[in-house]
Amino acid sequence: MSVATQSDAGPAEVVPVVSPGGIEAWQVRSGFVPLVALAFAFEGGAAQDPPGREGAMQLLARLLDEGAGPYRSDAFQERLAEHAIELSFTSGPDALGGSLKTLVAHADEAFSLLRLAVTQPRFDEDAVERVRAQTLAGLRYQANDPSVVASRRFVAEGFPGHPYGHPSSGTVESVAAITREDLVALHRRIVATGKLKVAAVGDLGESELGARLDATFGDLPKTPQLSAIGPVSLAGRGTRHVVDLDVPQSVIRFGFEGASWRDPDFIPAYVLNHILGGGAFTSRLFQEVRERRGLAYSVGTSLVSYRHAAMTWGYTATKNERVGECLEVIAQEMRKLREEGPDDDELDKAKAYLTGSYALSFDTSTKIAHQLVQIAFEDLGLDYIRRRNQLVAAVTQDDIRRVSERILGDGSMLVVIAGRPDIA
Numbered sequence: 001m002s003v004a005t006q007s008d009a010g011p012a013e014v015v016p017v018v019s020p021g022g023i024e025a026w027q028v029r030s031g032f033v034p035l036v037a038l039a040f041a042f043e044g045g046a047a048q049d050p051p052g053r054e055g056a057m058q059l060l061a062r063l064l065d066e067g068a069g070p071y072r073s074d075a076f077q078e079r080l081a082e083h084a085i086e087l088s089f090t091s092g093p094d095a096l097g098g099s100l101k102t103l104v105a106h107a108d109e110a111f112s113l114l115r116l117a118v119t120q121p122r123f124d125e126d127a128v129e130r131v132r133a134q135t136l137a138g139l140r141y142q143a144n145d146p147s148v149v150a151s152r153r154f155v156a157e158g159f160p161g162h163p164y165g166h167p168s169s170g171t172v173e174s175v176a177a178i179t180r181e182d183l184v185a186l187h188r189r190i191v192a193t194g195k196l197k198v199a200a201v202g203d204l205g206e207s208e209l210g211a212r213l214d215a216t217f218g219d220l221p222k223t224p225q226l227s228a229i230g231p232v233s234l235a236g237r238g239t240r241h242v243v244d245l246d247v248p249q250s251v252i253r254f255g256f257e258g259a260s261w262r263d264p265d266f267i268p269a270y271v272l273n274h275i276l277g278g279g280a281f282t283s284r285l286f287q288e289v290r291e292r293r294g295l296a297y298s299v300g301t302s303l304v305s306y307r308h309a310a311m312t313w314g315y316t317a318t319k320n321e322r323v324g325e326c327l328e329v330i331a332q333e334m335r336k337l338r339e340e341g342p343d344d345d346e347l348d349k350a351k352a353y354l355t356g357s358y359a360l361s362f363d364t365s366t367k368i369a370h371q372l373v374q375i376a377f378e379d380l381g382l383d384y385i386r387r388r389n390q391l392v393a394a395v396t397q398d399d400i401r402r403v404s405e406r407i408l409g410d411g412s413m414l415v416v417i418a419g420r421p422d423i424a
Helices: 054-065 073-082 102-119 123-142 148-160 172-177 180-190 207-215 266-278 284-292 319-341 344-356 360-363 364-378 386-393 397-407
Strands: 013-019 023-031 037-041 088-093 094-104 197-202 240-244 249-256 298-303 310-317 414-419
Touching: 013 102, 013 319, 023 207, 023 364, 037 102, 037 364, 054 088, 054 123, 054 180, 073 266, 088 102, 094 102, 094 344, 094 364, 094 414, 102 197, 102 207, 123 172, 123 180, 148 207, 148 249, 148 310, 148 414, 197 364, 249 298, 249 319, 266 298, 266 310, 266 319, 266 344, 266 397, 284 310, 284 319, 310 319, 310 344, 319 397, 319 414, 344 386, 344 397, 360 364, 360 386, 364 386
Parallel strands: 023 197, 240 414
Antiparallel strands: 013 023, 037 094, 037 197, 088 094, 249 310, 249 414, 298 310
16 A cells, blocks of 8 residues: 655545446555455434434444345355455444445455445344344443443533433433334435445546445435534533442543534644643643653543534543542643643644654555545545645644633533542
8 A cells, every 4th residue: 555755644646536326435546455445424423313212323333234135144244254355334423434345356245245234234123132132231331330431421411402412322221212113214314325425445446436336325315314413512611520439440531622623723723632632642641640640540632523513522530539639630731731832842742743643544445445534524625635744734833822722711621520539
């Protein structure tokens, strides 16, 4: 696979391909190895779950390769295994995604099975009940997992009354209530070509890709029937919530303002986040919370971008008696960064890491395909890969000061703690 230099970190050439039927894909042609990797995303994820049926989209994603067309689950999986075809589906807050990887020699079989999975899923009763049972077992196990409990409470407090505040995997009650008819209706609403994003990488010509796109997705409806999702901001900043769990170490989730991928301030906010908590071993929070004080084994932050919301999300865990100290250190570092900013050397090192490591996002065919689909899904443009490192390198101290005022603000955070913290 051809990968460019640090300043030009993406694949050598990304070409838009439009099928005879009007389905568009972004393609990277490579004959280095005889395989094809495909990634795709349909608009509409867990935020489209019907009321009272939270977890439906995740259940649907897990069932798409559990039998399709004439093949029941075992037969479908056997055909995948016989031809070494990798096919999977996932659901996120805003998209139903999928991935296909196959040798060129087995492309006919691979694309045929993908076509059946997206156009003719069976949702057989035995498969639905088996996957439902697996999901319910996981939910019951997670009920005592402080990390899951804290994260679920965090989104509930951060987005009350909004689809983003619902657990994407659902609850025991909501998953138990999902019917086969719910899954069929949700599939009919979401799986359509109108907002489909596709990326293909590998040894496949443009005309062949176009024909395969039509053969695979062409029978789907043109327009998805999406429920309207309103914009929302993170609520509850300045508040703390404790979920009582009898554990010696409390799990902490905290959040504040963010920036979405489509926001003009995203790249400066991304650099700022790396300095604060995004750098695995170099961030200020890692150095202050773990290295200097030994308060936690891990601590970090990341920018979270939804279709209709954005936030900065943070995580750590510490002994119950040190929760207050840990939160104070985090708040101090946020204030210090907003008031003083990074020095020039710190900023330069952050930009150097973020530009130098970008090529690692493109070191396999599957990674390239998924990166391209995400870029297409966010409407960042075909040239984003070429522009991205230039945008990072161009971030100035003035940019950092501007986004610090916006993102870090007065330092107020939504905090959720799962455990028995010793705090006032």
